[in-house]
Amino acid sequence: MKRTMSGTVDMDKLVSLCKRRGFIFPSSEIYGGLASTYDYGPLGVELKNNIKRAWWKAVVQERDDMVGLDAAILMHPQTWVASGHVAGFTDPFSVCQACGRYFRADHVWELIWESPWWQSLLKAMKGEKTGVDMLNWARTEGTKLAPNLALVTRPEVTLSWLADLHTTFKGVDLDFQNFVGRIGAKADGRVAVPCPVCGGELSEPEPSNLMLETFLGPVRATGERVYLRPETAQGIFVNFANVLTSTRKKLPFGIAQIGKAFRNEITPGNFIFRTREFEMMEIEYFVKPGTDEEWLQRWIEDSFNWYLSLGIAREHLRLRQHAKDELAHYARDCYDIEYLFPFGWSELEGIANRTDFDLKQHAQHSGKDLTVFDEETGQHIIPYVIEPSMGVDRPLLAFLVDAYDEEDPSQGEGRVVLRFHYDLAPIKVAILPLSRNEALVPTAKDVYAQLRKHFMTQYDDAQSIGRRYRRQDEIGTPFCVTVDFQSLEDKQATIRERDSMRQIRLPISELKATLQAKLEGEPFEVLPPGGTYWLGFEV
Numbered sequence: 001m002k003r004t005m006s007g008t009v010d011m012d013k014l015v016s017l018c019k020r021r022g023f024i025f026p027s028s029e030i031y032g033g034l035a036s037t038y039d040y041g042p043l044g045v046e047l048k049n050n051i052k053r054a055w056w057k058a059v060v061q062e063r064d065d066m067v068g069l070d071a072a073i074l075m076h077p078q079t080w081v082a083s084g085h086v087a088g089f090t091d092p093f094s095v096c097q098a099c100g101r102y103f104r105a106d107h108v109w110e111l112i113w114e115s116p117w118w119q120s121l122l123k124a125m126k127g128e129k130t131g132v133d134m135l136n137w138a139r140t141e142g143t144k145l146a147p148n149l150a151l152v153t154r155p156e157v158t159l160s161w162l163a164d165l166h167t168t169f170k171g172v173d174l175d176f177q178n179f180v181g182r183i184g185a186k187a188d189g190r191v192a193v194p195c196p197v198c199g200g201e202l203s204e205p206e207p208s209n210l211m212l213e214t215f216l217g218p219v220r221a222t223g224e225r226v227y228l229r230p231e232t233a234q235g236i237f238v239n240f241a242n243v244l245t246s247t248r249k250k251l252p253f254g255i256a257q258i259g260k261a262f263r264n265e266i267t268p269g270n271f272i273f274r275t276r277e278f279e280m281m282e283i284e285y286f287v288k289p290g291t292d293e294e295w296l297q298r299w300i301e302d303s304f305n306w307y308l309s310l311g312i313a314r315e316h317l318r319l320r321q322h323a324k325d326e327l328a329h330y331a332r333d334c335y336d337i338e339y340l341f342p343f344g345w346s347e348l349e350g351i352a353n354r355t356d357f358d359l360k361q362h363a364q365h366s367g368k369d370l371t372v373f374d375e376e377t378g379q380h381i382i383p384y385v386i387e388p389s390m391g392v393d394r395p396l397l398a399f400l401v402d403a404y405d406e407e408d409p410s411q412g413e414g415r416v417v418l419r420f421h422y423d424l425a426p427i428k429v430a431i432l433p434l435s436r437n438e439a440l441v442p443t444a445k446d447v448y449a450q451l452r453k454h455f456m457t458q459y460d461d462a463q464s465i466g467r468r469y470r471r472q473d474e475i476g477t478p479f480c481v482t483v484d485f486q487s488l489e490d491k492q493a494t495i496r497e498r499d500s501m502r503q504i505r506l507p508i509s510e511l512k513a514t515l516q517a518k519l520e521g522e523p524f525e526v527l528p529p530g531g532t533y534w535l536g537f538e539v
Contacts, residue, residue, distance in 0.1 A: 109180075209264070232280045238362060430458045505533075
């Protein structure tokens with residue numbers, strides 16, 4: 001089942017695979033779990049590390065103008081005053097007065113539209129319907145799906161308000177928000193926004209700071225209040241002078257960092273897409289004022305191409321520029337790279353022009369000089385900053401979704417395959433003895449011992465060889481090496497390629513060099529010394 005623009009990957013199936021195969025587990029599951037927190041299992045941590053390695057290689061190792069940093073999670077509280085987070089890092093939230101659930105105010109209407117009760121009501125009212133039909137829904141499906149909705153708890157009164165409104169506006173149809181506001185109306189007829197879950201009345205939006213706080217010191221009453229960082233960027237800004245002095249870098253140059261961040265999200269969800277604890281990969285790239293827009297476009301192009309280079313389909317990515325009213329207080333311009341997740345288009349990475357806001361703020365609040373001497377003008381300047389910023393978890397989810405493939409059973413064996421780019425695959429090579437026969441084990445174990453020094457390798461001898469191939473396909477392993485009884489005589493083994501299922505046979509002594517070449521992109525049909533085509537080739 002290939003992916004389409006409508007998004008055919010079933011999230012429930014993907015989440016199930018992730019748990020069953022050891023990619024991602026619900027955190028603290030034996031205690032019932034903790035909302036929107038997840039643990040990365042044996043395969044998940046390998047996939048996550050491979051993504052981080054690929055990013056670091058692209059943005060630090062292969063560039064002359066980049067260096068790395070690993071700043072502390074806990075920082076001086078004044079850092080967050082200077083950055084504006086203490087005063088302004090907020091989201092508006094509403095609380096349901098019936099069930100007590102919290103919702104981001106700017107997400108409420110989208111959540112209502114997707115809610116089971118609204119979709120049920122839409123279906124019930126399709127075509128020529130009257131107030132009687134709405135009353136029937138309120139007394140049946142509505143009671144189960146939205147027990148606290150005004151239309152359910154006060155159906156006659158609510159319908160009378162709707163009728164009055166219909167008469168006043170001479171039969172003109174109400175839009176979605178007006179209609180929903182009326183079926184959730186207060187007893188006196190005033191419009192109220194209903195809860196997406198139970199239909200109860202939502203409170204007026206209030207601001208909520210998204211930073212998680214803790215206290216330094218053994219006694220909370222006397223401890224210093226500090227924050228778990230909501231981004232890694234500020235660790236780069238406060239170390240700007242240290243990095244500049246120790247590396248002797250000249251503009252333009254950048255600092256990259258990978259690290260944990262924390263945000264007290266009001267409505268986390270969609271598996272690992274939005275969580276309260278997550279890992280970030282961020283770059284702060286310092287440029288001369290006046291060259292900032294040019295560098296913004298360069299980083300947009302480089303960032304977009306990074307996803308393509310690791311196998312994301314071009315039609316599943318798009319670029320969206322922020323409208324003026326969307327821009328953060330520090331940003332002159334910002335673009336999102338968005339991905340077509342099963343739940344719709346959503347942000348994968350943001351690339352922002354932060355101007356000189358951050359360095360100016362920290363210079364002002366700390367009293368330290370954070371300027372750079374410009375040899376061309378003979379003046380000290382405060383650089384502008386271009387910031388490509390993303391979490392690790394969202395790209396990981398995108399790579400999982402894009403790699404997931406259910407083959408059509410009518411066209412073959414109906415495999416489930418994770419077609420990861422080879423660089424990202426958690427396991428590169430699986431060693432599969434044809435059976436557990438004791439004659440095969442020493443040779444298979446010896447091959448395993450040799451290859452695990454060079455590749456992340458898995459040894460699997462449980463169940464039939466066909467089932468083991470399917471297991472490796474399902475976790476995205478590019479190559480399976482099979483040791484059979486003929487191997488004992490000719491000292492050869494077979495390599496099976498994941499996507500095509502073709503096989504070649506070659507001397508065991510050539511395995512390491514051949515696998516290395518294939519993982520680096522050599523076509524599978526290119527034979528090593530002493531190799532022969534085995535299965536799946538037309539000779």
